[in-house]
Amino acid sequence: MNNSQSPPIATDSATKPKKKSLGQKEIKIPFLDSGKPKTFKTKALIQFYRGVASMLRAQINTADALKYYADGLPDKVMADALIEIKEDIQAGISVYDAFKRSKRFDDMTLGLVKAGMDSGKLDTAFSDLAERAQTNMKFKKQLRKIVLIPSFVFPALICAFIYSQARIVPQIKEMVVTGDYEPQGPVRFFFTLSDFVIKWWPLGIAILIAIVVSFVVSNKLRQGVLVLAMSKIQILRKLIQGFRQVTFLGVIKLLHSNGINMAKAIRTSATAVKGTPYEAELLRAADQYEKAGVPLAIAFTKYTSVDAQVVHMMAIGEKSASMSTQLDMLVEMYEIDCDQYMEDFTNILNFFVMGGAVSLVAFVFLSVFMPVFLMGPEMMQQAM
Structure with a gap:
């Protein structure tokens, strides 16, 4: 099945501290910072959803799909977040819980990821997310204009x-x-x-x-x-x-x-x-x-x-x-x-x-x- 998870390779990896790439320290403004990681830009998310969906349709498991997409990704913050999700999945955490733990994705994304897991069609869920994000971006562009x-x-x-x-x-x-x-x-x-x-x-x-x-x-x-x-x-x-x-x-x-x-x-x-x-x-x-x-x-x-x-x-x-x-x-x-x-x-x-x-x-x-x-x-x- 295209949304299968890789078997656990390290039982304690879910509890170890998360690593950050060098130079990726985020600047926080006390007045405006909420203490939560920021979600990614819509355009980057659309590309991510489509890329992962295509790999899942090609029978690549979820953890490997995240690894392949993060490899060489120009956005280092996003790449680090995807690697952390991949490590959580390999540690035995469900795809939904791994995405939720990252705190980088909104409720709609998490809901559709859960739906994809329950239905056994995670690739379809990511395709739907790409369509929803595309529609939202179109609306935002019109309002911004x-x-x-x-x-x-x-x-x-x-x-x-x-x-x-x-x-x-x-x-x-x-x-x-x-x-x-x-x-x-x-x-x-x-x-x-x-x-x-x-x-x-x-x-x-x-x-x-x-x-x-x-x-x-x-x-x-x-x-x-x-x-x-x-x-x-x-x-x-x-x-x-x-x-x-x-x-x-x-x-x-x-x-x-x-x-x-x-x-x-x-x-x-x-x-x-x-x-x-x-x-x-x-x-x-x-x-x-x-x-x-x-x-x-x-x-x-x-x-x-x-x-x-x-x-x-x-x-x-x-x-x-x-x-x-x-x-x-x-x-x-x-x-x-x-x-x-x-x-x-x-x-x-x-x-x-x-x-x-x-x-x-x-x-x-x-x-x-x-x-x-x-x-x-x-x-x-x-x-x-």
Whole structure:
């Protein structure tokens, strides 16, 4: 079998200290460092998944596949991590536990590795991981393309706005507010705004920096913002739920098609969506299905928040003994839907980002030139 493990060669190798290559000491920043090893870059992971999958399909055992891939790998940190995993496997530790001990892989990777072990098709699991990572990287690239320019433009525009309100507008105000002239309408508004910005801009910048830093550092805050955004933005909710559903459905499909009972397949699929609401829901549904004898479709209906389409197709698969076919169809359907949701969401985000940038530019322009254009007519009207 292509995912077979090499026999143990050293019974104490699992307890010996891990070695690090020379020159690979990681620089840690106390404020930002979480004490955990960093996961690898997505592009490197895609290449790793594909490379290992091809070797496993060629009947090379897992430990040797990791050794061959690590040999000569330019990324020495990744090479060292793979060698450590290989040594753990050779010491008798399961592939799943060896990957988990490295702390270099996310929950989805660990869940699919476990699914591959249980099904006897570890090569398929790594191929699926490559596809999932490719999709995630595509989505991240689209978001990065949209966000990159505004991330430079907005700070520059904010600085320009503060400078115009704190330096330019006060000079204009000093020149024109003489004698009995009292600014009215828009002119008065912009002069008042200038006074407000001069008084409060340091505090505003400090609050903005604190929000950005908190968002970067705090995972709970990011998750809270994500939940709030999902509750307000339907297309984002569909996109994220689609990604999660295609992930656990892919695990269930992989296991069920290789003779693993449905309850165990569902429990393993919960590992692939760890940290999301689906994790607890899937575990509860599996318990009700196995221990209470609740039909699969009813268990998913009562104890999970999956789409109605998932429940419907599972009910068909359960009644007609075609569960594998229905799972294949669901995975393919959600992959297509996710691509469409991704395109729609990036288009909407691009529209709002560009709209915000244009609005801020227009406001900076108006705050500087509007008082100049309107002062003359106002002064003439007050003089009459």
